[in-house]
Amino acid sequence: MKDFETVIGLEVHVELKTRSKIFCSCPTTFGAPPNAHICEVCAGLPGALPLLNKKVLDYAIMTSLALNCEVERKSRFDRKNYFYPDLPKGYQISQLYSPIGRNGYLEIEKPEKKRIRIHELHMEDDAGKLIHNDIDDRTSIDLSRCGVPLLEIVTEPDFRSEEEVVSFLEALRTMLKALGVSDCKMQEGSLRADVNLSVRAIGEEALGTRTEMKNLSSFRAVSKAIEFEAARQWEIVRNGGIIERETRRWDEEKEQSLSMRKKEDAAEYKYFPEPDIPVILISDEKIDEIRSVLPELPSQKYHRYIEELKLPDYDAGILSANKETAVLFEKTAEICGDPKDASNWIMVDLMKLLNDTGTLPEDMVIREESLGEIIVMVKEGKISRASGKEILKAAFVEDAIPKEYADAHDLWLISDPKLLEDAVDKVISANEKSVGEYLSGKTKNFRFLLGQSMRETKGKADPALLSEILKNKLALL
Amino acid sequence: MDRKEIFTLTATELAQKIREQKVTSEEVVHAVFENIDEHECNIHAYLDFWKEESLKKARKIDETIANRGVLEDLSDLPLLGVPVAVKDNLLLSGKKTTCGSKMLQEFVAPYSATCVEKLEKAGAIIIGKTNMDEFGMGASTEHSFYGATRNPKDPTRVPGGSSGGSAAAVAYGGAFAALGTDTGGSIRQPAAFCGLVGLRPTYGSVSRHGLTAFASSMDAAGPITRSTRDAAALFNIVIGPDEKDQTSVSTPKVDLEKMESYDLCGKRIAIPKQLFSEETKENNEAMSRAVEFCRENGALVEKIDMPILDYAIAIYYILSSAEASANLSRYDGIRYGYRASGAEDITELYRKTRTEGFGKEVKRRILLGNYVLSSEHFNDCYRQAERARNMLKKAFDEAFSKYDLLLCPTAPGEAPLLGEIDKDPLSTYIADLCTVPASLAGLPAVSLPFAATEKALPVGIQFIGPRFGEQEILGAARFLEKGGQKR
Structure with missing residues (x-):
């Protein structure tokens, strides 16, 4: 039995998948050769001015609405000043004083239903990358990532366990992908979570001193890091020690957190309003327009699957968890007219194929009507269930068209x-x-x-x- | 046409003569370079100029005219063949842009500023880049890493600044007109000290794309010319919204015929009492003459009280330094510009580069900016200044609801002697009192020479107009210019 409680808040950075950067027209392509995608704006040349990409603003409003945030009607950018070689302007263009979204929430279903409050959501530009070469001990700078648009989502300290944090990140990722605003690939850095964590004795009201943890590149790392850091802090507190306010770095190989910088070294960011970008005025019409094109969110799908389509909670959770399975499920149910049957085929046969081949739902090639057609063929007795499975596999692997495959492999049953x-x-x-x-x-x-x-x-x-x-x-x- | 005669023409008249082949562009460029050969060694208006390249361009224009090419419509090319200079903080593709700083000694611009491009598209020949106070910080052009510029009207004196090189070049005939930039008065004050017309356009009417930022919310490029008509002609060329500057706006052009027929009769003119102290002899006489002239011509001239202007200097130095401190962060020795040698780590590289690369005045402003933005002082300095700036804008709105124009001196007196300013930076800052209000409010203002006597050193008076009020202030300035000629 634990004698302490962990209190966690998150700062999540999400890379938006716009075609061009936030303040210039350079492409945002991941993995381009170093410095291939830079111009006077993102490389910080004299006389260059930022030009806000309207798509970024739309995505930010869309995400704010999906996270139940109040959308700021008069938003501004601010300059965050610090020196670092990957930051060409010497300041990041972010939002401190009037972020685009505030006071929202996202509900998680696991480990139990809980509402996680969103403190704020704001837009900012990404920095470049430093590449250190150990052979000649030189550091090179790749500015291609400079100006890639980011959303920073800051939660309230509402989490009490790593399970809740991972559940939230999964729900957030599912939602952002459903909105189509981000790929949310943690390994590529398009979803980055910093963990603010403190501990306190059970029953204690006041929050303990928190540390901030960076460099978490997978859900597993997030989970491990929280477990480690909570134990580390409680060990200190229990022995009468004092937690230092600091930024720590998660070392994935050693599976431990290491001190990066103490609070007293923390930079003084000297934020002030960005004079190069006029105040952004957002009208009610604009918000209504974006709200009207918002896709159905995964959490809404989940509830609809249970209530209207009478699926079990478990099935509904899995089918709504990503865009591809949800689309396939809905199309299949529509064609075969039986949601439960459609769900069974996906939950059993398709999931097996995904697992066996190690394929991610977003990489599936099967066209959305194929499975429905297969089920109808089985139901009408035109093919056997075994042939149905065979055809599904072919459709999954090489996008075979069910009827053509049945013809080619002589799978039709004799019903004359x-x-x-x-x-x-x-x-x-x-x-x-x-x-x-x-x-x-x-x-x-x-x-x-x-x-x-x-x-x-x-x-x-x-x-x-x-x-x-x-x-x-x-x-x- | 001889050298003297050429310089009696306005820029657009000259372009017309070139077109009519009364004079060739080559002769004009030659005339300008003869002046440069004669005066540049004493005055040092330029950081760089390119004689052969300019002559080549001029000859090409002359040839095209002789062959009667596609030049039928002059309104598209109002500065055809006219030699013009631009301040060295405006980028011109392929040429060095140093901003008067060691930091950018070797920096070659990879693109052109929108306003410079517009000048070239209007047919102008850009012949060189002019000296300036480092990054625009200063009011004497003595704060240039490349040495001071002298005032052609009296070489023992400063030409003003920070666009002192542009003003000096035009004043001695080293260019037909020039572009300067004005953050807190850097076009108007050197124009006043060199006996020229200087126009600070409405904020946003000229794109800042390619203007090396000093204080982004105040920076404005504009013309320094020998006449109000040239100022209007250049203004009409360089204005216009630009998709590369989100703060740029669409502005009406100045109608040159209306400007010519402008009449002060019935106009309501206010003099903010905070901007005009009767103790300063030179200004008192010039201003008294100007007031008298306006009244004689049927204008109503009244003194008004704008108490917020007492804070203008403080507001200006807090906000402009704050913005400057961030705008100058990009000069870190990493990607381009000066890099100090012998640094052991990244922090030392920054420190050495910026210590060695920036001059004294720039460092003073960066320190000031960091101070007012620090968490300790942000609320009592930056936020207060921001509030006061809004009050100042409101005070101007109120004044323009009752008056057509505001009138005040451009600077407290005539051009100071070289070296005089550096002794007391604070009093130099205070000398900006008359120019910073229009900068803070984003309003158009024009300085025109209005000397007390024929022999005296030039002094300027200034008309400030409401937003987009260039037609009004240039009309009034033209009216006084003509009146002054009659005397």
């Missing part, structure tokens, strides 16, 4: 009564003894005769229809 009757007649006349026994009460011979009939059709008969025909023929004898 005339052909089936011929087969049954043949079997009856070839098995007089067995038929006679059946007629005199040995009913289990029916299975043998059905098997023979199926064999006669080379296994291609619609089993239900074949059984019916056999039964009728025998009854007439």
